[in-house]
Amino acid sequence: MSLVVEDLVVAVRDREIVQGATLHIPRGQVHVIVGPNGSGKSTLLHSIAGDPRYRIVRGRVVFDNVDVTSLDPMERVRLGISLMHQMPPAVKQVNTLDLVKTLERKFGANPIAEKAREILAVDRFLSRPLFYGLSGGEKKRLELYLSLLLKPRLLMLDEPDSGVDVDSLSRIAYTINMLIESKVTLLVVTHRGDILEKLSRIDKVYVMCGGKVRAEGDLSLGLKVLSEGFSKVC
Numbered sequence: 001m002s003l004v005v006e007d008l009v010v011a012v013r014d015r016e017i018v019q020g021a022t023l024h025i026p027r028g029q030v031h032v033i034v035g036p037n038g039s040g041k042s043t044l045l046h047s048i049a050g051d052p053r054y055r056i057v058r059g060r061v062v063f064d065n066v067d068v069t070s071l072d073p074m075e076r077v078r079l080g081i082s083l084m085h086q087m088p089p090a091v092k093q094v095n096t097l098d099l100v101k102t103l104e105r106k107f108g109a110n111p112i113a114e115k116a117r118e119i120l121a122v123d124r125f126l127s128r129p130l131f132y133g134l135s136g137g138e139k140k141r142l143e144l145y146l147s148l149l150l151k152p153r154l155l156m157l158d159e160p161d162s163g164v165d166v167d168s169l170s171r172i173a174y175t176i177n178m179l180i181e182s183k184v185t186l187l188v189v190t191h192r193g194d195i196l197e198k199l200s201r202i203d204k205v206y207v208m209c210g211g212k213v214r215a216e217g218d219l220s221l222g223l224k225v226l227s228e229g230f231s232k233v234c
């Protein structure tokens, strides 16, 4: 099993936002979480990545048989856990190319990232401050490329399809499908579902509402919920 999340309860201050999530993702599989705004999807991904803003109240996260529940984010990255953020903030003080070079030095060359750099057409963003002045779709493309420089074995993608035009969506989907070919384990959050029909493999879909996984099934469950609305399940 690549990723095991067992009965995870996650709080911000006194509020429990994720209220007992359980996921089992075998290596190389692609699992998808759908759910309405505010249901705790991003919080779940951030807590798996070890974001210290979120407090684990109960449960555990196990990656490749290592209990990572109390490891800091950098230790998790070293083990191969990486997160593509929903909306990365612009950082004026950081030059993007410097960051790329630093990551390449630290993690070594990654042929998949090299290919993704072309497919995602990110070269012209590299001379700018990090994410500065980029559109939503451009930010997503750059964030996906940067997350690949960490050589992930588990990549979590938080809404890779939100606010993205059709051309960027195709580039992003092509890149994700390359990761699927290479047996990278994927956990994809989508709330509109645009990416679903473009992925070459989807093993399981979870519907998350109000901090809980309310249903799980195959792709047909995801497509049904996304066409009929969340209210029947939530």
Ligand code: ADP
Binding pocket: 012, 017, 035, 036, 037, 038, 039, 040, 041, 042, 043, 044, 053
């Ligand atoms: P989703 O990704 O499903 O839209 P989130 O995980 O972003 O949902 O948020 C779930 C709920 O937790 C929301 O009500 C949000 O306002 C709240 N929340 C998330 N992060 C924080 C935070 N750092 N501080 C306070 N509230 C938060």
Ligand code: MG
Binding pocket: 041, 042, 043, 086, 158
């Ligand atoms: Mg979110």
